[in-house]
Amino acid sequence: MKIPTHRLLPLAGVGALVVSLAACGSSDSGGAAKKNESGRGPITYVQGKDNTGDVKNMIAQWNSQHPDEKVTLKEQSDQADQQHDDLVQHFKAKDPGYDVVSVDVVWTAEFAAQGWLQPLTGPFTLDTAPLLKAAVAAASYNGTLYAAPTTSDGGMLYYRKDLVPKPPTTWQELLDACKIAREHHMGCYAGQFAKYEGLTVNASEAINAAGGRFVKEDGKTADVDTPEAAKGLSFLADAYKNGDIPKEAITFQEEQGRQAFESGKLLFLRNWPYVYNLANSDGSSVVKGKFAVAPEPGPDGVGASTLGGHNMGMSVYSKHKATALDFMKFMESEPMQRQLLVKQSNAPVLESLYADPELLADPKLGFLKTLGESLKTAKPRPVTPFYPAVTAAIEENAYAAIKGSIPVEQALKNMQAAINAATGG
Structure with a gap:
């Protein structure tokens, strides 16, 4: 199963580009947003590689119902940074051929600030009531919806139910259970701690759960040098220092953590829903039937999962915006959202599907109820037009703090300074 690109986002290298873009702005985007509001006709939908073929299937369903407004799929690379740069290039060229584009949740603010995305207001208003509130928030910038939430995602805690009587609901309960890991000569807890997205x-999950944040509502001013952020980052740093997070976990991305858990080397693992079926079906997995999932714990109860997923944005330069809007609504519809979940294991944005009896009874979707619970308290990564530079500052300094190269407090001061330097905050 392919790991969705929002989990593999190597965007630090484009930080300088984004800073310069955000500083320049788009000179005529306001005028472009008011053009072609009622335009209908063929459109192009741009996204990363459709490795399963299911998106092609959904587009075929649309095309059979709309012979005069057919959608053509343009597939990009399967690398997130290349997808991002391709979109930037075509937006800057005011390309009318990129009508609807798939936008990682962390790109929405950047593209909206540039004036490249059609505000979904007035004739383009979407009914967001049935959607996950966190997904709507991630598709918004400065209080305005700029994209249609399409898929979501959230982290969960995988745990060995054969060894742990009940899942921990707080950080302290998790740490207390580490004695079980030591008794069985295995690592206690791991997530994704390598220096990457x-x-x-x-x-973000640790700092948000402790009540901290990285930037203020303006998306520019750093606000991470706080006692709350220190509490969150210290949880990870202290656990690494005392061995509750095993030393090798400092190199873990998603797959290394999954493989360690499947091979019986971890008691707890923070990861995405895609791991669930693999851990139950891989021939080499020794944890089949021996694990379960729970919401991630926090300091005093359920923590704050980081929101993943993709939105569909409408280009202000599209000539067929009415068709683009209808296609976005089509992809948000119940049948398509159900298909994205069942066929691709993509978390839906329709809240009702998380309580659907048929879906909950599907053994391959045994994570669905827990994922729905996690998404209720999920928070986006920093919402800022300068995201690539901001995430680079977070990665660099969080890694140093967890590894013990510098104290947590100094790491947060460095992070604060780096974010403000990148954003002009």
Whole structure:
């Protein structure tokens, strides 16, 4: 199973590009947003590689119902940074051929700030009431919806139910259970702690759960040098220092953690839903039938999962915006959301599907109820037009703190300074 690209986002290298773009702005985007509002006709939908073929199937369903407004799929690379740069290039060229584009949740603010995405207001208003609140928040910027939530995602705690009587609901309960790991000569807890986007995800979960944040509502001003952020990052740093997070976990991305858990080397693992079926079906997995999932714990109860997923944005330069809007609504519809979940294991954005009896009874979707619970308290990564530079600052300094190279307090001061330097905050 392919790991969705929002979990593999190697965007630090484009930080300088994004800073310069955000500083320049788009000179005529306001005028472009008011053009072609009622335009209908063929459109192009741009996204990463459709490795399963299911997106092609959904587009075929649309095309059979709309012969005069057919959708053509343009597949990009399967690398997130290349997808991002391709979109930037075509937006800057005011390309009308990129009508609807798949936008990672962390790109929405950047593209909206540039004026490249059609605000979903007025004639483009979407009914967001049936959607996950966290997904709507991740598709919004400065209080305005700029994209249609399409798929979501959230972290969960995988645990060995054969060894742990009940899943921990707090950080302290998790740490107390580490004695079980030691008794069985296995690592206690791991997430994604290598120096890449996954570390921003994990650091965000710890800091958000403790009541901290990285930037203020303006998306520019750093706000991470706080006691709350220190409490969150210290949880990870202290656990690594005392061995509750095994030393090799400092190199873990998603797959290394999954493989360690499947081979019986971990008691607890923070990871995404895609792991569930693999751990139950891989021939080499020794934990088949021996694990379960729970919401991630926090300091005093359920923690704060980091939101993943993709939105569908409409280009302000599209000539067929009415068709683009209808296609976005089609992809948010119940049948398509159900298909994305069942066929691709993509978390739906329709809240009702998390309580659907048929889906909950599917053994391959044994994570669904827990994922729904996690998404209720999920939070996005920093919402900022300068995301690539901000995530680079988080990765660099969180890694140093967890590894013990510098104290947590100094790491947060460095992070604060780096974010403000990148954003002009």
